[in-house]
Amino acid sequence: MSNQKAEIVDVIANLFRRRGYDGVSLGDISAATGLGKSSLYHHFPGGKEEMASTVVEQAASNMQAFVFTPLMAGDSLESRIDGMISSVTGIYGGGDDPCLLASLLSSDENGPLAERAGELIRLWADRIANALRAEGIERKEARRRGILAVALIQGGLITSKAFDSGEPFKEAMATARTVLLAR
Amino acid sequence: MSNQKAEIVDVIANLFRRRGYDGVSLGDISAATGLGKSSLYHHFPGGKEEMASTVVEQAASNMQAFVFTPLMAGDSLESRIDGMISSVTGIYGGGDDPCLLASLLSSDENGPLAERAGELIRLWADRIANALRAEGIERKEARRRGILAVALIQGGLITSKAFDSGEPFKEAMATARTVLLAR
DNA sequence: ACTATTGTACCGATCGTTCGGTACGCCATA
């Protein structure tokens, strides 16, 4: 994907994650990107759905690069977890920016976008669980904690939005850290 | 509010919480309620916005009755927390049903509905904190745990949706219970 | 008879989408 197009996708992603799939019109996208509606169809022949799915796939690749990779890179479980938390905090603007996956998971009801978003969330929990298993934590317990950590991240984002403050998110991240590093 | 109207509001609430504000059209509401558009405008002269705000106010009243009241009614902190958890588990169908407040908080971007939904989420955390303070837990710590519990509930709902299973939600609730009852 | 409630028909606006067409750069062939 060219840099040019990646920038466009980035702009569209910011719309979708803040307003959900149905909350964003092609007019909005046109205004935000500076491209005419017909130009958007040049880049995304599949229309709005292709714009959204492209955005999701970019998010998937970002997760791979900025979340999963740090989760396997550190020299100790603590440093791996801290690496992920640091990345995640950056991605979500310290709690100020909504999660694209959660946004599409909720707003598309049983469409293909929601299915893919759900898949990525499950993958996320799975990768965390794998990191724990590599440290000798039993399989089911690792899975339990992985899911719990993702729940804390997502719940932290929602409460941070409700409180209009990054503090709830940061508290949730601290709790997730404790859960993941408990022995 | 008459029983008749309360039923209508309930049907509309189920639409909004599953698809968000923008994902529901008046046609959808008309089909789901069996009422023509004119009938809907008879009951809700303010249109879609009034339908949504009525739905939110009904949710507020339900929270008061089924969540806040149990939170003050038990004879021990443990029984109060368990009362709330039991009610909450029922309200969300064991994790299968999305949260109306979270749905509107996210899909309305900075509209009045999102503001009200956020207010109710903050109130929820506050009520939990109050229950903890009544047991001697220090103010800031009580507030921290209240917010954390709400985050676990909301995050549990999202992960449960991603996994298409009530299990993540139940795990999140169990964790919330532990957090709230810790000494 | 009166009021509450509803169905039918319709409104302008906006939705996602498609169309015809233009500008520009690359590359082959003459």
Added chain:
DNA sequence: TATGGCGTACCGAACGATCGGTACAATAGT
């Protein structure tokens, strides 16, 4: 070095469909 064709990128205008909302007459319940 011209020239003509071709692919990429973009645009304004318009499409049919649906959006939220309204006017009004008919019906139902008292």
